Amino acid sequence: MNLEELVESILDYVRADYTDYAIMINGEWGSGKTYFWNHKIKDKIESLQLNGRKYTTIYMSLYGISNLEEISKKIFIETTQLMDKNLKKYMESHHQTNIPEYAKTGLDMANVFGVSKNGDKIDYERFFSTDDKVLCFDDLERANVDVVDILGYINNFVEHDHIKTIIICNEKELATKFKSSNLEMKTFIATYLLDKQGDLNKTDKPMVEKIREKIEYVFDKANDYERIKEKLIGETFEYAPKFNYIINGLLMRYENNKDLIRFLRENQNLIIATFNKSGTRNLRILKHALNDFSKVYENVNRLYPNTNLRVLQTMLIFTIAVSFEIKAGKITKDKFVNIESNEEYKAILVSSRVLMDNRQFYIKEFDNNYYFNFKSEYRFFKFIESYVRTRIFDMKALKKDMEAIINTIDTEKLPGYKRLLTEEYWKISDEQFPGIIEEVLEDVKKGKLKLIEITKLFAYYSYFIKRGLVEKDIKEVKQIFMNGMDIAFKTSEFCDNVEEELSRIGIDNTSSQEMEEILNYFTVLNSKLEEKMYREKADDIFKCIPIKMELFYDRFDNECMEFPIFKYYDAYRMFQRITCASNEDIVRIKEILIDRAKKNSDKLKEEYNFMKQLKKALEDYCRGKETNIKIVMLKEFYRDLGIVIDLYKPTFFGNNKEESNN
Numbered sequence: 001m002n003l004e005e006l007v008e009s010i011l012d013y014v015r016a017d018y019t020d021y022a023i024m025i026n027g028e029w030g031s032g033k034t035y036f037w038n039h040k041i042k043d044k045i046e047s048l049q050l051n052g053r054k055y056t057t058i059y060m061s062l063y064g065i066s067n068l069e070e071i072s073k074k075i076f077i078e079t080t081q082l083m084d085k086n087l088k089k090y091m092e093s094h095h096q097t098n099i100p101e102y103a104k105t106g107l108d109m110a111n112v113f114g115v116s117k118n119g120d121k122i123d124y125e126r127f128f129s130t131d132d133k134v135l136c137f138d139d140l141e142r143a144n145v146d147v148v149d150i151l152g153y154i155n156n157f158v159e160h161d162h163i164k165t166i167i168i169c170n171e172k173e174l175a176t177k178f179k180s181s182n183l184e185m186k187t188f189i190a191t192y193l194l195d196k197q198g199d200l201n202k203t204d205k206p207m208v209e210k211i212r213e214k215i216e217y218v219f220d221k222a223n224d225y226e227r228i229k230e231k232l233i234g235e236t237f238e239y240a241p242k243f244n245y246i247i248n249g250l251l252m253r254y255e256n257n258k259d260l261i262r263f264l265r266e267n268q269n270l271i272i273a274t275f276n277k278s279g280t281r282n283l284r285i286l287k288h289a290l291n292d293f294s295k296v297y298e299n300v301n302r303l304y305p306n307t308n309l310r311v312l313q314t315m316l317i318f319t320i321a322v323s324f325e326i327k328a329g330k331i332t333k334d335k336f337v338n339i340e341s342n343e344e345y346k347a348i349l350v351s352s353r354v355l356m357d358n359r360q361f362y363i364k365e366f367d368n369n370y371y372f373n374f375k376s377e378y379r380f381f382k383f384i385e386s387y388v389r390t391r392i393f394d395m396k397a398l399k400k401d402m403e404a405i406i407n408t409i410d411t412e413k414l415p416g417y418k419r420l421l422t423e424e425y426w427k428i429s430d431e432q433f434p435g436i437i438e439e440v441l442e443d444v445k446k447g448k449l450k451l452i453e454i455t456k457l458f459a460y461y462s463y464f465i466k467r468g469l470v471e472k473d474i475k476e477v478k479q480i481f482m483n484g485m486d487i488a489f490k491t492s493e494f495c496d497n498v499e500e501e502l503s504r505i506g507i508d509n510t511s512s513q514e515m516e517e518i519l520n521y522f523t524v525l526n527s528k529l530e531e532k533m534y535r536e537k538a539d540d541i542f543k544c545i546p547i548k549m550e551l552f553y554d555r556f557d558n559e560c561m562e563f564p565i566f567k568y569y570d571a572y573r574m575f576q577r578i579t580c581a582s583n584e585d586i587v588r589i590k591e592i593l594i595d596r597a598k599k600n601s602d603k604l605k606e607e608y609n610f611m612k613q614l615k616k617a618l619e620d621y622c623r624g625k626e627t628n629i630k631i632v633m634l635k636e637f638y639r640d641l642g643i644v645i646d647l648y649k650p651t652f653f654g655n656n657k658e659e660s661n662n
Contacts, residue, residue: 021234022165062143140169278324289323314376321370345380447487455522494529538569546581564606571613601647608648615641
């Protein structure tokens with residue numbers, strides 16, 4: 001049944017002289033059922049004139065309703081709203097036909113309508129009139145009242161008063177609600193009954209199955225629902241509209257923004273295609289996604305008015321796609337968190353496509369699904385992903401993305417090494433390839449690139465040489481790369497995610513002897529960079545002693561309690577700093593070191609030699625010195641360092657009496 005036929009079927013129900021049943025519109029959450037009522041059904045019902053009278057509609061959402069009286073109260077307000085002149089005047093001035101939900105909750109019935117008698121509680125159901133009305137109850141599955149009780153309540157209108165009634169709901173969620181409500185209580189009672197009947201310990205069936213069957217037998221609300229539904233509901237209509245029908249309604253909200261609405265209408269097919277690829281029918285998510293994109297479009301056009309059309313189209317696809325992936329519960333929010341740029345995104349795609357790397361499987365599937373048959377070099381926008389995920393629009397991230405786009409939208413302007421690392425090499429034309437090979441080799445020779453980049457690029461050169469794409473001797477090329485690594489070492493930083501970086505190599509060529517040598521050399525240099533990094537960190541932290549002690553305590557507590565920072569510092573320099581510190585700080589540092597060693601000795605054993613050297617330096621310094629408070633504090637310091645040294649002492653198997661006696 002198409003939508004026009006559905007509308008006519010509903011109108012036929014309203015036109016019928018006599019009915020003793022309601023009708024139901026069933027559809028998934030977010031599919032546009034309420035929109036369908038407001039824009040296709042409501043006005044047509046109110047335009048009907050039957051036997052000289054016109055019908056009016058009363059719509060109410062059951063979302064959050066906690067008792068049946070609230071339903072009566074809502075109907076009462078809707079049907080008697082014209083009794084109050086001030087209320088009528090207010091509604092006319094605001095072009096409203098129904099009282100807003102927020103207003104209903106704050107209305108004082110007795111004062112507004114004057115129907116309270118002697119301060120008694122109002123029985124709202126006695127006061128409202130439903131002649132010539134069509135009732136519409138929405139969100140049945142979202143009520144906090146038992147659904148069977150609600151349907152029984154509605155049945156009073158339908159069976160006894162023959163009021164035209166339409167119920168809108170998601171029956172699939174109703175079924176889930178019946179099964180999951182009060183599950184702990186149901187399980188307890190079912191277990192108790194099985195035990196009383198002597199069936200609990202029988203081995204004829206699995207325990208889980210027996211409990212489930214008992215729950216269904218005792219608490220079968222689903223059957224109660226089916227019975228009352230059969231009595232109450234005359235027809236159930238499935239609402240599953242074609243997307244083209246509703247897209248105009250979603251876009252109408254942007255009519256005031258001429259540039260945006262023109263862009264959206266011109267790219268309506270992209271919106272529909274991305275929506276279909278999401279695999280859901282949730283129009284509510286799409287509505288939010290388009291609203292997010294309006295903010296994206298506004299800021300990009302304002303700050304970067306000459307943005308390429310293809311980039312804006314890709315932003316539209318990406319905003320909708322990420323919205324569905326996150327908000328439809330298809331993935332956890334952190335799937336994209338660690339991807340910081342389009343370059344990283346493309347590198348993951350290269351490795352997952354060529355190596356079939358299952359660790360990157362999701363990103364590959366995401367790209368294949370949403371960008372299938374849509375060619376775009378820039379397909380990941382950190383500022384959009386972050387906005388959808390966190391609801392914070394990061395202007396710095398926008399600027400970073402847009403500057404990268406400006407520099408990379410034309411891949412032929414990219415440096416050669418980036419083309420090899422971020423796109424499939426076969427996309428490079430035969431005419432450009434030799435020039436890129438020489439350009440990259442020159443960058444390597446001069447050490448212009450990071451160590452990890454040079455390492456990855458060697459895999460490509462080795463691959464190209466073996467397949468005859470580059471006519472060079474592999475050993476000579478290897479030596480060029482090693483020399484380049486020596487130069488790059490001077491300016492490179494430690495790489496702490498080597499495995500992840502190497503997984504992004506887009507060709508399977510990491511097992512040759514030459515590649516092993518390059519990898520080993522990289523490991524040696526990277527280890528030196530790690531040590532250099534930590535030595536600089538240690539210098540930076542310990543230079544705070546004795547002048548900036550609060551800063552020292554703060555940084556040491558946050559960065560060094562579980563990390564062997566003293567391994568990277570000179571014991572004699574530490575001795576000098578400690579002897580210059582105040583007595584109070586000497587005591588505090590000692591206590592911190594002991595407490596730290598007791599809590600994390602396994603992680604800090606590499607500090608063993610440092611602590612022995614520091615202890616000896618302090619002992620030598622104090623020997624023969626005239627006693628004063630500082631000397632006493634320093635003696636206690638080196639004596640208590642023995643506790644730390646014992647905790648860090650290496651474990652030896654066998655008898656090593658010399659070490660154990662130290």
